[in-house]
Amino acid sequence: MNAADWQIVGFTLRMALVGLALVLPPGLALAWWLAKRNCPGKSLVETLVTLPLVLPPVVTGLVLLDFFGRHGMGGWLHRTLGLDVVFTWRAVAVAVAAMSLPLFVRSARTALEEVDVKYEQLARTLGAGEWRIFFTITLPLARRGVLAGVLLAFARALGEFGATITVAGNIPGRTTTLPVAIYEAVQADEDGHAWTLAAVSAVIAFTAVFLSEKLSRRRR
Numbered sequence: 001m002n003a004a005d006w007q008i009v010g011f012t013l014r015m016a017l018v019g020l021a022l023v024l025p026p027g028l029a030l031a032w033w034l035a036k037r038n039c040p041g042k043s044l045v046e047t048l049v050t051l052p053l054v055l056p057p058v059v060t061g062l063v064l065l066d067f068f069g070r071h072g073m074g075g076w077l078h079r080t081l082g083l084d085v086v087f088t089w090r091a092v093a094v095a096v097a098a099m100s101l102p103l104f105v106r107s108a109r110t111a112l113e114e115v116d117v118k119y120e121q122l123a124r125t126l127g128a129g130e131w132r133i134f135f136t137i138t139l140p141l142a143r144r145g146v147l148a149g150v151l152l153a154f155a156r157a158l159g160e161f162g163a164t165i166t167v168a169g170n171i172p173g174r175t176t177t178l179p180v181a182i183y184e185a186v187q188a189d190e191d192g193h194a195w196t197l198a199a200v201s202a203v204i205a206f207t208a209v210f211l212s213e214k215l216s217r218r219r220r
Contacts, residue, residue, distance in 0.1 A: 011176070012158060012178040018097075019157045022094070030049065031108035031146075035112035049101070064167040065086060087171065091167045092168045095166075100160070103153050108145065108146045111149070151215070155208035158178065178201050
């Protein structure tokens with residue numbers, strides 16, 4: 001491991017954290033809605049949320065590339081705010097967020113569904129509003145499952161490759177993540193280097209998944 005490798009590891013960790021920051025607010029709101037509401041179109045929303053898990057990641061990357069390109073939302077961002085997304089670190093963050101969102105929503109939804117509704121109903125009879133019920137009762141009771149979802153999403157973000165390379169490319173020092181660096185090393189026939197990077201990736205991912213499983217078991 002040289003300095004460039006550690007830079008890639010640090011960049012990958014930062015992008016995973018930024019991706020989580022993008023995922024948490026909408027993901028938690030979506031998980032709560034799926035767990036607590038029965039509305040027309042709910043099955044369609046569930047399917048759309050799950051879709052990135054079963055589609056080839058490159059397809060998700062292609063959608064993001066079109067959406068954030070100059071002929072989509074990216075053009076508006078460039079004209080109004082002077083921000084470019086495609087082939088920048090922002091594209092990496094968006095890609096890992098899109099691919100980790102389904103895992104977080106599924107885990108958080110399960111945890112929210114396990115909260116005994118009698119506590120929420122009791123709070124309503126005492127005059128508590130929905131926001132207060134969520135932050136003082138529902139979320140604290142579901143915290144272990146939600147945190148397990150955060151760790152799973154983080155692990156998924158660390159391993160994201162297909163969508164990332166499609167929408168962000170492989171620009172050394174700017175968009176190269178750990179999975180992309182491993183692929184690059186394999187293509188260059190540097191197996192030793194590839195295995196070293198793979199070992200680092202595996203240790204980080206194992207730690208995140210292990211902690212997630214531990215939290216899930218404690219919840220049960």
